[in-house]
Structures are given as C-alpha cells and as structure tokens.
Amino acid sequence: MFDSLKEKLGSFRDDVEETAEEKAAEEEEEAPTEAPEGETAEAATVAERSTEHDAPAAESAVAEPAAEDADEASTAADEPADEPTEEEEKSTGFGAKMKAAATGKFVIEEEDLEEPLWDLKMALLESDVEMSVAEEILDRVEEELVGERRKFTESTGSIVEDALREALLEVISVGQFDFEERVADADKPLVIIFTGVNGVGKTTSIAKMSQYLEERGYSSVLANGDTYRAGANEQIGEHAEALDRKLITHQQGGDPAAVIYDAVEYAEANDVDVVLGDTAGRLHTNEGLMDQLEKIGRVVDPDMTLFVDEAVAGQDAVQRAKQFDEAVTIDGSILTKADADSNGGAAISVAHVTGKPILFLGVGQGYDHLERFDPEVVVGRLLGDES
Numbered sequence: 432m433f434d435s436l437k438e439k440l441g442s443f444r445d446d447v448e449e450t451a452e453e454k455a456a457e458e459e460e461e462a463p464t465e466a467p468e469g470e471t472a473e474a475a476t477v478a479e480r481s482t483e484h485d486a487p488a489a490e491s492a493v494a495e496p497a498a499e500d501a502d503e504a505s506t507a508a509d510e511p512a513d514e515p516t517e518e519e520e521k522s523t524g525f526g527a528k529m530k531a532a533a534t535g536k537f538v539i540e541e542e543d544l545e546e547p548l549w550d551l552k553m554a555l556l557e558s559d560v561e562m563s564v565a566e567e568i569l570d571r572v573e574e575e576l577v578g579e580r581r582k583f584t585e586s587t588g589s590i591v592e593d594a595l596r597e598a599l600l601e602v603i604s605v606g607q608f609d610f611e612e613r614v615a616d617a618d619k620p621l622v623i624i625f626t627g628v629n630g631v632g633k634t635t636s637i638a639k640m641s642q643y644l645e646e647r648g649y650s651s652v653l654a655n656g657d658t659y660r661a662g663a664n665e666q667i668g669e670h671a672e673a674l675d676r677k678l679i680t681h682q683q684g685g686d687p688a689a690v691i692y693d694a695v696e697y698a699e700a701n702d703v704d705v706v707l708g709d710t711a712g713r714l715h716t717n718e719g720l721m722d723q724l725e726k727i728g729r730v731v732d733p734d735m736t737l738f739v740d741e742a743v744a745g746q747d748a749v750q751r752a753k754q755f756d757e758a759v760t761i762d763g764s765i766l767t768k769a770d771a772d773s774n775g776g777a778a779i780s781v782a783h784v785t786g787k788p789i790l791f792l793g794v795g796q797g798y799d800h801l802e803r804f805d806p807e808v809v810v811g812r813l814l815g816d817e818s
C-alpha cells in the first residue's frame with residue numbers, strides 16, 4: 432500500500448540529509464579560511480576540549496610554543512572562539528560556522544531546502560496529491576525545518592521524518608471523529624447512506640460495513656436504493672445472502688427514497704441497529720440522480736452520508752469527493768482498493784479538500800477487508816514505520 436509515495440518520501444529524507452552533510456562539510460571547510468588569524472575550527476574544538484575536560488593539557492600546550500595548533504588552542508581558550516562578538520557574527524557568519532563545526536549544529540536555511548522541496552512537490556503531485564494539499568505539506572515541512580539550529584549527521588533524517596510526519600498528519604487528520612462512538616450514541620436505527628460513482632466498490636463496502644458492525648455488536652439491514660441499474664438487486668442480494676442479512680429491495684425503476692424508508696421501518700419493527708442504504712452509482716453531474724439523493728435526505732434524514740470512491744482513482748477521486756460534498760454534504764469518505772494503490776494521493780488529499788474525514792479504507796475483496804482509517808497508522812506506513 433502506498434509504496435511508490437513511501438519511496439518518494441524516503442528520497443526527500445535522504446536528499447535533505449545529503450544537503451545537511453554537504454553543508455556541514457562546507458562549513459567546516461570554510462571556517463578556517465574565513466577565520467581571523469590564529470583561529471580555526473580545529474582550534475576551537477581543541478579549546479573546547481581543553482577548557483572543559485583537560486586543563487593541564489592546555490597548559491602544557493601553552494608551554495610548547497613549537498606546536499602551532501596547540502598555541503592557537505591556548506589563544507582560543509583565552510578568548511572562546513565559539514562565543515563570537517555580535518559584530519563578527521553579523522559581518523562574516525564566522526561565529527555560526529565555528530559553532531557548527533564545534534557542536535555539530537547549524538541552521539538550515541530556506542535556500543538549502545529549495546531543491547529537495549521542489550523534488551518533494553513533484554513527488555507529491557506525481558503521486559496524485561492535490562495541488563493545494565501538496566503546497567500545504569511543503570509549507571509545513573519548510574516551517575518545521577527552516578531557521579532552527581539543527582544537529583546534522585545522524586539526526587537529520589529523524590528531524591526530516593518528524594517534519595514530514597507533522598505535515599502529513601495535519602492534512603489527513605482533518606475532521607476525524609470517533610465513528611464507533613457516533614454509532615454507539617445514536618438513536619437507533621442509525622441510517623447510513625452510501626454514495627459515489629459506478630463500480631468503485633460501494634456495494635462491497637456496504638457488505639463490509641455490515642460485517643464490521645456485527646463484529647462490534649450491531650445488527651444491520653441492507654437496503655438497495657440503486658433502483659436505476661439492472662442487476663443491482665441481485666448484486667447486493669448475493670452479499671446479503673452470504674452474510675445472512677435482511678435486504679430490502681423494490682423493482683427496478685422504483686423510488687430509492689421509498690426503499691430506504693421501508694428499510695428504516697423494518698429496522699424499527701425488528702430492533703435492528705443500523706440501516707445501510709446503497710444508492711445508484713451516479714455521476715455528480717447527473718442532476719436527476721442527484722435529486723434522488725436529495726429526496727432520500729428529505730424522506731429519511733440519514734444520520735450519515737458516506738462518499739465511496741477508489742483510492743486508485745487518485746485526483747479523480749479527490750475531485751469527485753469535493754463535488755459530491757458540495758451537492759449532498761457528505762459526513763466522511765471510504766476509500767476502497769487502497770490495497771492496490773501505490774500512490775496514496777487520494778488518501779492524503781480527500782479529507783483536506785472536503786473538510787470531512789476519511790473514515791475507512793477498503794483493503795481487499797473480503798468482508799473483513801475494511802480498515803478504520805487511522806491517520807497515525809497511515810502516516811506511519813508512508814514513513815516506513817512498518818513494512
């Protein structure tokens with residue numbers, strides 16, 4: 432899952448690490464040449480060692496004028512090189528560089544990140560992350576990394592990883608709520624309507640949701656509001672049979688709102704906790720079909736409307752989510768076929784673009800292949816926390 436994006440995020444980490452190492456090396460190289468006479472990075476280091484841990488050695492160095500380095504060390508020890516005057520700091524940057532060489536820390540500047548950030552942006556866009564979401568991620572990463580005095584070498588990788596983690600979490604956690612708590616607290620029956628275009632896995636997701644709810648102690652009835660498509664009753668009927676659930680259907684061409692209404696009545700009469708209503712795989716541009724959804728809204732006033740699309744559809748899924756939300760106001764999304772998606776762009780973008788959370792991922796064709804969307808787990812996967 433999301434392997435290609437994972438690899439690209441890994442490359443960004445490596446790029447910044449490399450940039451950091453180059454910068455560190457540069458600064459170490461530059462420090463002696465820019466140093467006022469008699470002060471070198473090495474001298475500063477020796478001085479630090481001498482003053483902190485080994486005073487007698489410093490003394491013996493003073494007593495040995497032939498050793499040039501040691502002589503410099505004693506000068507540096509008298510006037511600590513790692514505490515330059517403000518003037519020196521401003522005019523030459525020498526102080527900062529000396530500090531970098533002596534402490535293993537330096538400031539990451541905006542220009543240092545220009546190239547890696549550009550590459551990251553390209554990687555996100557190639558992975559189908561929506562433009563505004565990619566920009567948000569870049570801004571946050573840059574904000575986290577630039578201007579702080581950072582330790583380079585080994586820790587650069589983890590600093591970059593933390594910055595990426597924060598940025599990704601921020602964009603994908605949008606609107607998250609506790610689905611199970613919402614189900615537990617709702618008056619029964621709870622009505623959930625599933626919407627989205629044809630063939631993305633809506634019907635399969637309803638069956639998976641029924642299983643998911645059963646595992647948590649909730650009964651459910653299925654309702655086929657897809658009265659538009661020939662064969663829809665049979666398709667959902669197979670799932671109902673396999674799961675041993677009651678299914679409410681009407682004739683093809685019937686009123687979808689009436690089917691869902693009947694299912695609510697059935698649930699009320701039989702103490703069923705949740706009504707799971709399928710709808711025709713409609714295009715958001717088809718006004719007649721969108722009107723049907725609005726009618727379902729009026730007639731049964733669902734507790735939740737979930738938008739279903741496939742993660743593998745990338746940008747298309749993101750745009751559809753946005754348009755469906757504008758047309759019918761969704762409460763959250765389910766992204767199916769995440770198991771087959773190496774890009775992860777939809778998973779990263781949909782919540783930020785709609786302002787509504789991704790609640791579940793479909794991760795296979797089996798009934799138990801519905802996974803609660805946990806932002807921390809998803810980001811962890813993207814950053815290689817688990818294989």
Ligand SMILES: Nc1nc2c(ncn2[C@@H]2O[C@H](COP(=O)(O)OP(=O)(O)OP(=O)(O)O)[C@@H](O)[C@H]2O)c(=O)[nH]1
Pocket residue numbers: 628629630631632633634635636663666711712767768769770771792793794795796800
């Ligand atoms: N790999 C994988 N396949 C899935 C997943 N979810 C659904 N599918 C498959 O996708 C295909 C389409 O799923 P359906 O549930 O029939 O799609 P639908 O949106 O109901 O389609 P319509 O009824 O035509 O609107 C089926 O072959 C499913 O088994 C998933 O999470 N992973």
